Amino acid sequence: MNAETKIESRELSYAEAIREAMDIALSTDERVVLMGEDIGVYGGAFQVTGDLVEKYGEDRVMDTPISELGGAGVAVGAAMTGLRPIFEFQFSDFATLAMEQIVNQAAKVRYMLGGSVSVPVVMRFPAGSGTGAAAQHSQSLEAWLGHVPGLKVVQPSTPEDAKGLLLAALEDPDPVMIFEHKILYKMKGPVPAGHYITPIGKAAIRREGKDLTIVGTSIMVHKAMAAAETLAEEGIDAEVIDLRSVRPMDRETVLASVRKTGRLLCVYEGVKTLGVGAEVSAMVAESDAFDFLDAPIVRLGGAECPIPYNPELEKAVVPQVPDILDAARKLATGAI
Template identity: 75%
Template sequence: MNAIVSIDTGPEGAACRDISYADAIHEALRSALEADERVFLLGEDIGVYGGAFQVTRDLVHRFGEGRVIDTPIAELGAAGVAVGAALAGSRPVLEFQFSDFATLAMEQIVNQAAKLRYMLGGNASVPLVIRMPAGAGTGAAAQHSQSLEAWFAHVPGLKVVQPATPHDAKGLLLAAIDDPDPVVIFEHKLLYKTTGPVPAEAYRVPIGKAAIRRPGRDITIVATGIMVHRALEAAERLAGRGHDAEVIDLRSLRPLDTATLIDSVTRTTRLLCVHESVKMLGIGAEISAAIAESAAFDRLDAPIRRLGGADCPIPYAPGLERAAVPQVEDIEAAAARLIERGE
């Protein structure tokens, strides 16, 4: 995880400090609560407990129980309350304690939040932000470790982002809070304690724009969330073998920045997609299809490859858990095979 520190730089001349991903989210929430009294937070144990990952830790003391609301354990109800409040002019930021628990709230997210603007002919706005701690690697097993972002990205009306760095965690969250439509943010739990440079002031990272984290000539590795860091580490190892990999941090699953992807693959002529969510029908399939349907297809010197979560629930035993999601060596091996053997 050490690679994280080096991949972000803040805006030119801005005062950046190295802070954690969790602190960056905390800072974004605090600044949004200060700047706009319509903004409020709700979720399970986000008050004095501070949230399961301490992201909201002292906010209830600063802003009060009226704006940092501990809900009962009622995910469907809390999601519906957030939708109703958003419809009536407030700006809710809903935290699911674990993204897995959003399965209890799919009705409100998919049938209501995502569709209201459209169903009502453009006459309604649901400015709702949903924060989703996600991912494997904590030993919490199958019901606390999933990566379900592709589900949400399949729904027209939702926007889905997946920040990989503290800088983007803050900037994408503030952009999401400004957004007039529902935005779902997937935060990988293993990233919360990682650090990186973050400007002290409020800033926005645009939703729908990928970032090239490492320019390269031989292959495009498109990664999401924590896989950006594993891809960067794999790229360093590939450099030792004489291969120059370009690493793209997708950042946004919906809208998808196909222009950046097509441009990159046109230059590198090879594509490897890497994500932690299950490979089958995952975002890598969509990216592959977007490239196959574009002019970049004719430039390919090798088949497109995907790495994703294994076709199983996330298991408990450490060796199994590790085997269920792509690791640095998997990325290195797949990329090297594409470059060296064209397969």
């Protein structure tokens, strides 16, 4: 983090923080362009780009046609030829349409061309459930992209990190995929003014504790924090780690915490099977921290089903605070 330029801190929403990051990038680096469907006059599906088109014009804040594959292809090509495009998907679910460009091109071009070309593209993915957007607009597909060498995948959980990770992504020579949780867009929090970066690949300890480690991603960090407060009243001292970066993953922070607490709970919204928490669990199980485990590792993830439209069912298929409380209590008391 660049301390010299981090002068003051204001309350901004997560969406505002992202917009501020893009504003700073657009104003200080002429290579930066924004691309995406309805990001111009409409201001973006979730009003993240807002009025940036008025400030920087349609040459730098470009509406792309309703073709994710085409738009992503243009962004990847632009990155290869020297621009720093930030490509917005309306919903992360639509990444499925652009997989060829993301997985086969962006992630592999540097490798296949012997390092002579890199793809400094940034892609933004509004992700997650909770908006009543149903099965095709509510998924958490970060583990899909996290599975691809050549990509970096981050999940900011706070306004400060949303801005810092976007600015870090722009400095990165390789494609960076940013999964932004739709429910968090309106969440407010302190955001330093000016330019700073949140390092990619570095987790944050949101709460220190000694009884168990809860590794959460994205919105689950907030649910874990809420659970930790309740747990504290019950005498259970949970450490909450915000993973922030799915690829690369901050091994040391997680292992150090598990060595301390001996108990690990992973909470993530993506489908539990083969998800981010599966990787965190395996990472711990394969490490020297294994010898410090005093209970089985527990994962809480999304249910094995599409996200339902029914609001009650929609809540039921992803981990909620009571689920975290229940699992944490069992873990901390040796009941699992």
